[in-house]
Amino acid sequence: MNILILQEKLKEGLKIIEKISSKSLTLPILNNVLMSAEKSFLNLSATDLEIGVNWWALAKIEKEGKTTVPSNLISNFINLLPNEKIIIKEENNNLIIECKNYKTQLKGITAEEFPIIPKITNGEFININSAVFCQSLKQVAEIPIPSTTRPEISGVYLCFKKDSIVITATDSFRLGEKKLFLKAESSLKKEHSLIVPQKTIKEIINIFENKEGEIKIYFSPNQIMFELLMAETDHPQIQVISRLIEGEYPDYQKIIPEKNITQLTMDKNEFFNQIKSASLFAGKTNEIRIKTNLKNKEVFISSQSQEVGNYESSLLASAKGEEADIAFNYKFLLDGIMNIKSSEILLELNGDSGPGVLKPVGDQSYLYVVMPIKN
Amino acid sequence: MNILILQEKLKEGLKIIEKISSKSLTLPILNNVLMSAEKSFLNLSATDLEIGVNWWALAKIEKEGKTTVPSNLISNFINLLPNEKIIIKEENNNLIIECKNYKTQLKGITAEEFPIIPKITNGEFININSAVFCQSLKQVAEIPIPSTTRPEISGVYLCFKKDSIVITATDSFRLGEKKLFLKAESSLKKEHSLIVPQKTIKEIINIFENKEGEIKIYFSPNQIMFELLMAETDHPQIQVISRLIEGEYPDYQKIIPEKNITQLTMDKNEFFNQIKSASLFAGKTNEIRIKTNLKNKEVFISSQSQEVGNYESSLLASAKGEEADIAFNYKFLLDGIMNIKSSEILLELNGDSGPGVLKPVGDQSYLYVVMPIKN
Numbered sequence: 001m002n003i004l005i006l007q008e009k010l011k012e013g014l015k016i017i018e019k020i021s022s023k024s025l026t027l028p029i030l031n032n033v034l035m036s037a038e039k040s041f042l043n044l045s046a047t048d049l050e051i052g053v054n055w056w057a058l059a060k061i062e063k064e065g066k067t068t069v070p071s072n073l074i075s076n077f078i079n080l081l082p083n084e085k086i087i088i089k090e091e092n093n094n095l096i097i098e099c100k101n102y103k104t105q106l107k108g109i110t111a112e113e114f115p116i117i118p119k120i121t122n123g124e125f126i127n128i129n130s131a132v133f134c135q136s137l138k139q140v141a142e143i144p145i146p147s148t149t150r151p152e153i154s155g156v157y158l159c160f161k162k163d164s165i166v167i168t169a170t171d172s173f174r175l176g177e178k179k180l181f182l183k184a185e186s187s188l189k190k191e192h193s194l195i196v197p198q199k200t201i202k203e204i205i206n207i208f209e210n211k212e213g214e215i216k217i218y219f220s221p222n223q224i225m226f227e228l229l230m231a232e233t234d235h236p237q238i239q240v241i242s243r244l245i246e247g248e249y250p251d252y253q254k255i256i257p258e259k260n261i262t263q264l265t266m267d268k269n270e271f272f273n274q275i276k277s278a279s280l281f282a283g284k285t286n287e288i289r290i291k292t293n294l295k296n297k298e299v300f301i302s303s304q305s306q307e308v309g310n311y312e313s314s315l316l317a318s319a320k321g322e323e324a325d326i327a328f329n330y331k332f333l334l335d336g337i338m339n340i341k342s343s344e345i346l347l348e349l350n351g352d353s354g355p356g357v358l359k360p361v362g363d364q365s366y367l368y369v370v371m372p373i374k375n
Numbered sequence: 376m377n378i379l380i381l382q383e384k385l386k387e388g389l390k391i392i393e394k395i396s397s398k399s400l401t402l403p404i405l406n407n408v409l410m411s412a413e414k415s416f417l418n419l420s421a422t423d424l425e426i427g428v429n430w431w432a433l434a435k436i437e438k439e440g441k442t443t444v445p446s447n448l449i450s451n452f453i454n455l456l457p458n459e460k461i462i463i464k465e466e467n468n469n470l471i472i473e474c475k476n477y478k479t480q481l482k483g484i485t486a487e488e489f490p491i492i493p494k495i496t497n498g499e500f501i502n503i504n505s506a507v508f509c510q511s512l513k514q515v516a517e518i519p520i521p522s523t524t525r526p527e528i529s530g531v532y533l534c535f536k537k538d539s540i541v542i543t544a545t546d547s548f549r550l551g552e553k554k555l556f557l558k559a560e561s562s563l564k565k566e567h568s569l570i571v572p573q574k575t576i577k578e579i580i581n582i583f584e585n586k587e588g589e590i591k592i593y594f595s596p597n598q599i600m601f602e603l604l605m606a607e608t609d610h611p612q613i614q615v616i617s618r619l620i621e622g623e624y625p626d627y628q629k630i631i632p633e634k635n636i637t638q639l640t641m642d643k644n645e646f647f648n649q650i651k652s653a654s655l656f657a658g659k660t661n662e663i664r665i666k667t668n669l670k671n672k673e674v675f676i677s678s679q680s681q682e683v684g685n686y687e688s689s690l691l692a693s694a695k696g697e698e699a700d701i702a703f704n705y706k707f708l709l710d711g712i713m714n715i716k717s718s719e720i721l722l723e724l725n726g727d728s729g730p731g732v733l734k735p736v737g738d739q740s741y742l743y744v745v746m747p748i749k750n
Binding site for chain 1: 452478651686
């Protein structure tokens with residue numbers, strides 16, 4: 001291998017790649033990035049055996065070839081170089097890097113030892129705006145929790161339909177559902193429902209959130225692939241391939257209440273701030289209370305603990321339905337409020353033991369169900 | 376106690392106070408802030424028994440009194456309140472806080488249990504510009520290390536003279552010395568030399584770095600006090616009182632070389648960047664080499680390790696004296712370079728086993744001595 005590439009370009013690729021490389025003690029090759037030069041492209045690859053990432057850039061290829069070197073090391077080193085031309089040569093699997101007055105040799109491991117990253121070459125796919133898709137993922141990405149007994153809920157449930165993508169996550173205490181309506185009907189012949197590991201979702205957000213234009217999402221029975229093409233070409237720039245979580249996602253529609261007993265519309269920031277203040281006095285149970293005085297259009301937030309003292313505040317609400325007096329874990333409420341983008345928030349309650357639902361005002365696409373603390 | 380104060384003002388005081396409150400399990404009172412209302416002032420105090428802090432603000436005092444409450448809790452709570460008037464009342468040592476639509480009660484501990492923070496009421500003092508003093512402290516503040524066998528070097532050595540303050544720190548591998556020349560001769564009748572704990576130095580920087588005007592520094596045999604007055608009054612706004620470290624500071628002047636064999640003047644950022652790049656290849660010994668080629672006005676930076684590979688880079692230097700070939704711990708070099716503010720840096724070398732000295736170019740007030748790695 002003997003190639004020439006600009007520092008800025010290579011830095012951009014390594015930034016994406018190095019996050020996927022794992023710190024594996026048992027399989028040192030997984031710490032490495034596979035660098036291969038073929039035709040007009042430099043290709044970087046990394047995998048942790050769950051997610052694989054490929055990145056390509058146009059480069060001046062004097063001689064084709066490939067090897068692997070530690071991802072962190074090369075990324076840190078390239079970051080410190082000036083934005084000039086870099087010459088990269090491979091000799092006996094080692095990498096020789098020259099840039100202006102810098103010259104270095106990195107010990108490598110032969111590319112043969114690098115695991116094969118699978119590809120999805122046929123099957124259905126859809127196109128979706130990358131920023132819009134990532135913003136939607138962010139509204140549920142923090143909800144799943146690692147679970148060995150219920151691996152399904154450790155992932156995010158994606159349901160690709162003709163006219164929408166439904167994105168759902170739960171940890172069994174709360175549930176977030178985002179509906180992303182497509183501008184044009186997709187060409188999908190059937191629905192694809194799949195459970196994607198939380199780590200993959202977070203990486204997708206990291207990698208594609210600030211990218212312009214559309215990404216392609218490819219489906220296969222055991223894998224999902226996200227692809228961004230190079231501007232004005234058919235050649236991929238980034239591919240992220242992830243395994244799926246097997247199993248049946250819980251039939252969550254059942255727990256989303258169809259009706260409600262109390263409806264409160266409040267200023268979102270004020271509500272957030274008061275829950276946050278109440279949390280300081282909530283003690284070990286994390287319990288805060290929400291109580292209404294519908295006649296005065298007031299909602300009272302309170303909390304108390306033996307050690308710390310007690311707290312009460314109130315805010316204005318436009319309210320419908322019956323009086324409510326209900327306790328929640330403040331952490332679950334705060335998480336839900338943070339996922340809501342509108343300036344006003346709607347809280348629907350169902351007595352002191354039924355689930356509460358948070359919704360943005362004027363936006364039917366998101367809901368967040370949270371279970372109360374029963375006395 | 377019954378007082379009225381603006382949220383913004385109280386928040387400012389608690390920010391300073393809460394950092395000093397320790398997380399003491401054996402002495403819970405140290406987690407608390409002492410709040411006392413007397414005459415026209417609210418006074419906040421905290422101590423970890425090594426450092427004590429007092430803060431005052433003008434407030435509307437309806438009724439004098441005092442109590443103590445957990446520092447973190449009240450600080451977090453006040454931070455979340457709107458910037459409005461706050462009413463604070465004390466009842467049976469508990470604190471009742473009311474602000475707009477917020478009302479809360481914090482459990483307190485009686486003020487009698489709070490340790491007395493000593494004061495320095497007589498003796499000599501000097502005035503110094505707080506920003507200039509803090510900038511000088513910062514140039515050595517990170518150098519000391521905790522040491523039970525040599526407690527002297529776990530502090531910063533301050534020597535107050537008629538016309539200057541000399542600030543020194545060492546960990547026995549490197550030493551930083553800053554001379555701060557006074558604009559006007561101080562009124563000191565004698566020199567005061569004392570060793571201040573590193574923690575105190577860092578707190579002084581935190582508290583006074585962005586304050587305008589002058590602070591007063593008071594001396595006593597076992598303590599030092601830093602004081603900022605309220606604008607246009609004689610009343611203190613902030614006082615920080617710290618114990619001193621006992622013992623004799625090492626006679627460090629001996630290790631500052633009087634002559635040198637090689638003198639290299641280099642671009643500071645380029646030198647820093649190349650040492651940083653070399654550090655990636657330095658392996659467990661942290662060793663990087665500096666080698667000169669005086670004829671070509673070149674300095675070569677190199678490093679290598681069995682596992683990672685090897686590195687070499689070069690930069691231009693205007694050089695005097697003999698050729699040099701010397702190894703340093705890169706961490707010590709980087710720390711030293713970071714403390715130097717000029718765009719060019721001077722490195723004076725004394726063979727492969729004598730100490731190296733880093734200095735800013737065009738500024739005689741700072742030097743950083745670093746011992747080489749001997750082969």
